[in-house]
Amino acid sequence: MTIKDIARICGVGIGTVSRAINNDPRVSEKTQEKILRAVKEHHYVPNNSARNLKMAESNTIGLLFSGIDNPFFQGMISIFENACDELGYSFFLYAVRENDRVENVAMEVCKERRLKGLIILGGQLSFPNRRLDSLGVPYVLCTVTVPRDGDALPCSTVSIDDEKESFRAVSYLCEQGHRRIAILAGRTGESSYGVGTLRLAGYRRALEEHGIEFDPALVEYMSEDLPEYSMPNGYDTMKRLLARGADFTAVFAVSDTMAFGAVRALREAGRRVPEDCSIIGYDGQYYTEFMTPSLTTVVQPVSEMALKSVELLDDAIRRNAPPVCVTYDAELRIRESVMRLP
Amino acid sequence: MTIKDIARICGVGIGTVSRAINNDPRVSEKTQEKILRAVKEHHYVPNNSARNLKMAESNTIGLLFSGIDNPFFQGMISIFENACDELGYSFFLYAVRENDRVENVAMEVCKERRLKGLIILGGQLSFPNRRLDSLGVPYVLCTVTVPRDGDALPCSTVSIDDEKESFRAVSYLCEQGHRRIAILAGRTGESSYGVGTLRLAGYRRALEEHGIEFDPALVEYMSEDLPEYSMPNGYDTMKRLLARGADFTAVFAVSDTMAFGAVRALREAGRRVPEDCSIIGYDGQYYTEFMTPSLTTVVQPVSEMALKSVELLDDAIRRNAPPVCVTYDAELRIRESVMRLP
């Protein structure tokens, strides 16, 4: 069933059918009605490939989303969607699969749907990036960690300062009287601009500023064999820390998922939270407030970040604005999982 | 940058470029190398729209996924993907947005990508369904609840029997000596084949078979104002049950998320779990084993269900097999959140 069939059925030209479908005012009401009725009756659906191929340009913003299985992104998609809506853009969501490279998908989708611009949510990218440079449309990186040093980025970014926020979280632990603070850290060998590395750096700086000597025995890196930043990994990593007989009164977990698993491990070891061990998470995921004890954590302002991403992209598209890097402050949400030491 | 440009650059015809790109053996090695080099150098990416438009058929299975924000589906996508891979299909993932109807998206995507078949994961559908009937390719419903009575379905389905599994879960509670069992139920007014209704029915039957009279005072329906089956809703619903002064020693929550929120509400009310109140969840989500106490829950065999869905679709595509409805058994995973009453 193509536009041709509908035209034949209605006894009109295909141009008229096209106009009727797209609500072009230059079709008589009677004709349009007839055509739409036939469309409905025969379940005609336009072929998007043909449409995209023909159209010189769309008015669509694409969202390239790496991490469909990552709960951190839960609920963000609809924020992007609504924001695009508000600014008058269509919205196209594309979930990047694990084995696909963001850059390649970006190129493909851009051509296929004639995107006006692109938001890249999550995933790993490196710069300079020749592929992305040749995209031809502006794009913004949201919660994508990239090296910040050296040359200016060719795109806008929206993120938080992981080092600073970790510093703040661990400082809070220090201020609550903790001196033996362990960290459930990212994988060893993570790149120097990965969040794990940044969060560990913040941890070290906080210790230093509070006159606490860094003790390698209190650092436990997450397992290479388990999914990164997952609950099982948090559980396993804490088990190892405990098994080593490390002596600590508080833990900084580099993600809420890690903290969740760690709490379980702590309890299995007979340590109460927060009475015997305080814990602090990172990300501010939705479930942390329903945990018992509710988890003190670094809340990333995901809504604002999503909104700002669309805004920046719109600036670039409509006003040709130059790239900017926006860094948001996270909020240390103080809840029940940290105890003040006497 | 189109195939034409590459052809011009390399001094060959566009047909040759097409063949080179698609690894057609009828291109001399030298020519292919030259072309691929130019492709790389100029960042040429074929336009999928043009490709899809031209190709008579693809070898692609599409996965229409409703519920990108639903943690229940976490990790399922890659199972579908691998299964398709194994059977020699390409895989196309499409996340259906809240405001889109599955049927419409199905029609569109099918035409656009010339799908061989479709798997519909989650979402709500009703039958008979004229739109889906005119799809023209086989499709299978995975964890989609549809009315089962009356005419045969035009497609295969893979699901579990919510009534039976709920019956089993609540029976277990009864067998542990509980007589006052509350339920955190689906929304009032849910359709008669919705999971909420089914799970409530299983609850009632279990009570009945164990000689316990059904007490409406022990049923608390989830809030209409909060997201369905969410943690806040579980929390809120339990709060209301508690506020009513209901008298119970165990609760059946119709989802793990509800159970999670409910545990928090219970504790805030000073009731220990499971000592003062047992609780049982439903779904078998990944985090339930890391909760404290770990949650006894009805584990849906999501991997098997995903695998079977692809298998059934393959049967329909390759062997023209008639639709079948496969119902899996769930597993009641007994953990720490239920206590035996003396």
Added chain:
DNA sequence: TTGAAAGCGCTAACAA
């Protein structure tokens, strides 16, 4: 092994 050309289904420019 290659190039030329038809045509996938649609939109938009043009003509009527």
Added chain:
DNA sequence: TTGTTAGCGCTTTCAA
């Protein structure tokens, strides 16, 4: 207000 037509970028004949 309508019909006709060119052509979007590609794959795939067909002919060389």
